[in-house]
Amino acid sequence: MRLGFVLNEMAQGLRRNVSMVISIVLVTLVSLTFVGTALLLQFQITQMKSYWYDRAQVAIYLCTDTSPSAACPQGEASADVKTSVEQRLKSPLLKPYLKRYYFEDHKQAYQTFQQQFKGQAIAGYVTPDQLNETFWVKLKDPNQSDIITQSFNGVAGVEEVRDQRSYLDQIFSILNAASLAAIGVAVLMLFSASLLISTTIRLSALSRRRELGIMRLVGASNFTIQLPFILEGVVAATIGSVLASGAVWAIVQFFVQGYLAQALPFTSFVGIGKVAIIAPMLIGAGILLSAIASGAAIRRYLKI
Amino acid sequence: MIRIDNVTKHYRGANRPALNGVSLEIEKGDFVFLVGASGSGKSSLMRLILREDIPNSGSVFVLGENLRRIPGRRVPYFRRKMGMVFQDFRLLPSKTVAQNVAFSLEVIGKSRAFIQTAVPDVLEMVGLGHKANNLPSELSGGEQQRVALARAIVNKPAILLADEPTGNLDPATSEEIMRLIERINAAGTTVVMATHDRGIVDRLQKRVVVLSEGNIISDMRDSGYVSVDKPTPGFAAPEIATEPALAQPPRLTETFTETIVTSRSFLDEVIYENEDEK
Numbered sequence: 001m002r003l004g005f006v007l008n009e010m011a012q013g014l015r016r017n018v019s020m021v022i023s024i025v026l027v028t029l030v031s032l033t034f035v036g037t038a039l040l041l042q043f044q045i046t047q048m049k050s051y052w053y054d055r056a057q058v059a060i061y062l063c064t065d066t067s068p069s070a071a072c073p074q075g076e077a078s079a080d081v082k083t084s085v086e087q088r089l090k091s092p093l094l095k096p097y098l099k100r101y102y103f104e105d106h107k108q109a110y111q112t113f114q115q116q117f118k119g120q121a122i123a124g125y126v127t128p129d130q131l132n133e134t135f136w137v138k139l140k141d142p143n144q145s146d147i148i149t150q151s152f153n154g155v156a157g158v159e160e161v162r163d164q165r166s167y168l169d170q171i172f173s174i175l176n177a178a179s180l181a182a183i184g185v186a187v188l189m190l191f192s193a194s195l196l197i198s199t200t201i202r203l204s205a206l207s208r209r210r211e212l213g214i215m216r217l218v219g220a221s222n223f224t225i226q227l228p229f230i231l232e233g234v235v236a237a238t239i240g241s242v243l244a245s246g247a248v249w250a251i252v253q254f255f256v257q258g259y260l261a262q263a264l265p266f267t268s269f270v271g272i273g274k275v276a277i278i279a280p281m282l283i284g285a286g287i288l289l290s291a292i293a294s295g296a297a298i299r300r301y302l303k304i
Numbered sequence: 305m306i307r308i309d310n311v312t313k314h315y316r317g318a319n320r321p322a323l324n325g326v327s328l329e330i331e332k333g334d335f336v337f338l339v340g341a342s343g344s345g346k347s348s349l350m351r352l353i354l355r356e357d358i359p360n361s362g363s364v365f366v367l368g369e370n371l372r373r374i375p376g377r378r379v380p381y382f383r384r385k386m387g388m389v390f391q392d393f394r395l396l397p398s399k400t401v402a403q404n405v406a407f408s409l410e411v412i413g414k415s416r417a418f419i420q421t422a423v424p425d426v427l428e429m430v431g432l433g434h435k436a437n438n439l440p441s442e443l444s445g446g447e448q449q450r451v452a453l454a455r456a457i458v459n460k461p462a463i464l465l466a467d468e469p470t471g472n473l474d475p476a477t478s479e480e481i482m483r484l485i486e487r488i489n490a491a492g493t494t495v496v497m498a499t500h501d502r503g504i505v506d507r508l509q510k511r512v513v514v515l516s517e518g519n520i521i522s523d524m525r526d527s528g529y530v531s532v533d534k535p536t537p538g539f540a541a542p543e544i545a546t547e548p549a550l551a552q553p554p555r556l557t558e559t560f561t562e563t564i565v566t567s568r569s570f571l572d573e574v575i576y577e578n579e580d581e582k
Contacts, residue, residue, distance in 0.1 A: 005410045210396055211407075217354075217394075218459070219383035220411035 009211075009228035013204045014235065020200040021236045027196055028240025028290070029247065031189030032282045034182050036248035039278050040256075041179035043270045045172050051268045056164040058148045060085060060135040063159045067132075071159045077133065081157030085135055088151060097147055099138040106133055132159060190289060193240075197233045197290050198297035204232060205301045212301060226298050233294030234287055241286030245279035305463065305494050306330040306353060311362030313348050313518075322348040324518035325362070330496065332462075335489045337505045338498040340515035346498035349515070350465050353496065354386060355379055367462055384412055387456030387464040387493070391471035393448045395440040395455075402427065402436040405455045412459070426458040427451075430484060446477035450484065457488055464488055466497040470504060478504060 014021055062081060063072030082103070088094060089101050104112070110128035117123040137148055145163035152161045205212060215225050249272070256269050306329070313323040323345045330336055338346040351357045352364050355371045364371040367385055374382060395404050402423050409419045427433050430450040440448050449469055456464055466485060470478035482504055489495045499505060505512055514522040 002410055002413060002416075210394070214394060214396065214408065215411045216380075217383065217388055218408040218412060218455070219380040219386075221380045221413075222377065224411055224413070 006224070006227050006231065010231040010235065013208065013228060013232040016207055017200060017204050017232075020196075020203060021232075024193070024197055024200055024233070024236040024290075025240040025243065027189065027193040028237045028286050029243045031186050031193050032241050032244035032286055033247040034186035034189060035285065036244055036278050036282050037251065038179045038182035038186060039281065040248065040251065040270055040274065041175055041182065043274045043277075045175050045179070047268055047270060048175075049168070049172060052168050053142045053165060056142055056168060058137045058139065058145045059160075059162045059164065060137065060148070060152050061132040061159045061162065062134065063157050064129060064132055066130050067159045072157070074156065076129075077157035081155075082133070085152065085155070085158065089135065089137065094147065094151060097139055097141070097144055099140050101135055101137040104134045104136060106131055109134065190285075193237070194289055194293040197237065197293040200236075201229050201233050201294040201297040202300075205229060205298055209301075226295065229298040230291055230294045233290040233297075237286040237290030238283060241283045244286070245275070245282050248278055248282070249275045305332045305334070305367065306496070307363075307365040308349070308352070309363045309365075311352065311359040311364060313345075313352065313357060313359050315348075321360075321518050323352070323359070326515075326518070326520055327362075328513060328520060328523070330494060332494055333489070333492055335486070335495045335508070335510040336497070337508075337510055337512045338496065338515060339500070339502065339505055339512060342500075343517075344515040345518045346515055347467060348518075350388075350467055350496065350498060353463075354388060354465060355382060380412075384459060385462050387459070387461035389449065389452045389456050389464070389466045389469045391468040393440070393445075393452045393472075395448055395451055397440055400437050400439055401432060401443070401451050404440065404451055405458050408455045409458060414459075422458055426454045430454045444477070445473050446480055449473065449477075449481050453481070453484055453488070457493065461493060463494045463496065466495065466499075468499055469497065470499065470501055475503065482508065 062077035062085070063075065065076045067075075086103070089098065106128040109131035110126070113126060113131055114123055139145060139148070142165065145165065149161045149163065152158050212225065252270060252272050252275055257272065261267075261269050308326060308328040311323055311326045312321050314321040322343075326345070326349065328349075338349060340346055348357070352359055352371070353366055355364075355366075355374065358372055367382070369378075369382055371382075396407065399407060405423045405426060406419050409422065414422075424433065424436065427436050430453055432447060432450055432454065435443060435447065440451065443451065449472075453469075464485070469485070470481055473481060478501060485495055485497065486508070510525075512522070512524045513520055514524070
């Protein structure tokens, strides 16, 4: 089999079917951009998780006078409560799991609150005694927060034990849903892309049925007959997936790094390096999909 | 070389089989005409020999291959040993004469060097060396068929199948094509040719297999009948066989003509054509 011949046949097919080829390029571009975006979101979630989970602590909120009476029938936690909580944190039972802990009293809590809500109306209403005194506990392994929760939940004078990760999980589940939605759209579009590829290849075969007939007649092997058509689909889809990789790069470069990272300076966003991982995946997916779709389409023309 | 054993081919939707228990043996170097009306089974037989179809029953052996058993992936390699031409030439209109011939070699992976020598050689042989760079549309029908023949034989096939190769050509051009096919045959290629043109059949004095409604009704060498499978009542041809005139005539004589006219054989049309020519 001669490479030059196969490539020449493929080029002819691409030329004759220009508009269909362009539509394949566009559909693979859009669908793979969705796939790439979904992957970006997943990377972003992973990155944020590792960033925030590292910083997340378990808070042991002590009762205040304004706490709901169901949790804190005695009102403001007494000094005894504080001592017993602290002792328990120091006990051999819990100590091995802790990295460190510190106590935040009303005054410190008030300062932190004033900083966080600076300029907002609520900063004016809140008084120090309304804010919980808190033991902030940093675990060696953030996944073991249950140990603290179980040890202190329901203890007299403790209003609530809260793993900060539970707040983060809500954000992550929203991001996850968005990335699943993107994957859903991508699957739908990839399906239509594969149908489009097989239709195009069938048209291409139809427009070259004379050649196909003669090739079969003179004994060209199935591989030689198929290859130009498969390559035709693969080339079109590869162009689409390369463009999709470019689109993903542009999203990271101009939207994530250029806009989001400026607007939200304290959040860590996916870097341009992730594109180097996503792009080969997109191109590989494009090639695989188009090879299967066009191979299946041309097979029907090869019944001997 | 070709052995067809009790072959039946029934196409779906047809009310009678295209071939009905046909047996035929063709030796290496033979030149065989398949004649018969449209729908008599000539083309079906050729399709079976080329393994375009598989018979419903019976077996087809070609070049030592049992075509019912040959696996699909080996079929292309089998076809490389066969050449085929058609009534409608089947050239690629966008390729030149030389490119058309080269195409059949390119797709089976022949080297550029081989193609560069084989194509001019075969075009010279069919007398089209000077038109190598013309497009098929610039050629006459006879020239186009010569290109098709060049394409069929460029890979030196053992068997040449010709399905009405002169069907679209005028008698003089047909003669040229037949001379070329005879030369190909003389070089050792087995030729099986389906035709309606009884003038050609008659002039060439080769083996003639007559098909009618899927049956071989006569199989006649230039020296007479080889075998008759299923004689059809009312078909007059068998009677000619007993005529002494058929035993040796290398060409049409007046006596031969009269003999056939009186026997009102299937060769009638031929005779009238010949008389017109005189």
